[in-house]
Amino acid sequence: MTDVAANASPLLSLRGIGKNYGPVVAVRDVDLDIHTGEVVAICGDNGAGKSSLIKVMSGAEEPTSGTMQMRGKDVHFASPHDALEHGVATIYQDLALAPRLSIAQNVFMGSELTRPFVLPFLRLLDKAKMIEESRRYLSKLSVAIQDMTRPVERLSGGQRQAVAISRALRWNADIIIMDEPTAALGVKETALVLDLIRTLKAGGHTVILISHNMRDVVALADRVVIMGAGRKFVDRPIDGLTADDLTHLIMSGNARAA
Numbered sequence: 001m002t003d004v005a006a007n008a009s010p011l012l013s014l015r016g017i018g019k020n021y022g023p024v025v026a027v028r029d030v031d032l033d034i035h036t037g038e039v040v041a042i043c044g045d046n047g048a049g050k051s052s053l054i055k056v057m058s059g060a061e062e063p064t065s066g067t068m069q070m071r072g073k074d075v076h077f078a079s080p081h082d083a084l085e086h087g088v089a090t091i092y093q094d095l096a097l098a099p100r101l102s103i104a105q106n107v108f109m110g111s112e113l114t115r116p117f118v119l120p121f122l123r124l125l126d127k128a129k130m131i132e133e134s135r136r137y138l139s140k141l142s143v144a145i146q147d148m149t150r151p152v153e154r155l156s157g158g159q160r161q162a163v164a165i166s167r168a169l170r171w172n173a174d175i176i177i178m179d180e181p182t183a184a185l186g187v188k189e190t191a192l193v194l195d196l197i198r199t200l201k202a203g204g205h206t207v208i209l210i211s212h213n214m215r216d217v218v219a220l221a222d223r224v225v226i227m228g229a230g231r232k233f234v235d236r237p238i239d240g241l242t243a244d245d246l247t248h249l250i251m252s253g254n255a256r257a258a
């Protein structure tokens with residue numbers, strides 16, 4: 001994070017966030033500030049509470065306690081759609097794409113463009129515009145696919161991530177949360193996804209990343225948040241930390257939590 005970002009007021013602020021599932025305490029009293037343009041990695045061992053925390057930020061789960069603010073205003077996300085409308089998009093590992101539908105149909109799923117009314121009762125999809133816009137989103141991500149009518153099932157894993165990110169861009173998301181974006185990918189595809197995230201950052205987007213891959217975290221993140229037993233116990237710039245340092249920090253958190 002730059003000094004400017006550190007001094008600016010946060011884009012998203014969490015205060016005292018807790019999440020229980022019945023008797024299970026998944027997240028405890030987490031304060032977190034996310035600033036515009038930073039890439040924040042959320043790390044921790046299995047069961048540390050990472051997914052539960054991002055589910056609260058993405059509107060998939062309501063917090064049991066605590067408050068959230070966006071740009072200094074209180075927000076309450078009742079659903080993922082609600083979070084999207086506030087500018088927070090989440091891309092889960094399954095990417096939520098429809099494999100048989102085209103790239104353009106996936107980018108515009110749920111927010112299709114229609115042509116101006118010809119007749120008051122007739123709303124026609126503007127396929128040409130959706131194709132053109134989809135190509136624009138993908139080229140912004142430096143992904144060169146010509147045919148926007150190609151079904152998503154014929155794309156590589158990295159290209160699919162690019163389609164999912166394009167959908168988030170289509171919603172004008174300020175914050176893109178990515179859950180283990182490289183987990184199922186090989187070396188080449190992982191490199192493509194890391195480049196996508198760098199391109200997002202260069203375009204001024206804010207990325208929150210859950211990752212178990214410490215090399216990815218060191219390569220991408222400005223800041224790392226480490227969780228253990230539902231608590232945030234590290235929140236610091238990545239400067240100077242190696243992948244091994246991060247692994248040790250996670251293990252020391254586990255030892256403390258045990």
Ligand SMILES: Nc1ncnc2c1ncn2[C@@H]1O[C@H](COP(=O)(O)OP(=O)(O)OP(=O)(O)O)[C@@H](O)[C@H]1O
Nearest residue numbers: 021024025026044045046047048049050051052053
């Ligand atoms: N829907 C649920 N119902 C009950 N308990 C849950 C639920 N979701 C998560 N938990 C529990 O909450 C705790 C935190 O889980 P969470 O999935 O948030 O951790 P995580 O850090 O994302 O783990 P992983 O890296 O394995 O995905 C765990 O003890 C988990 O079993």
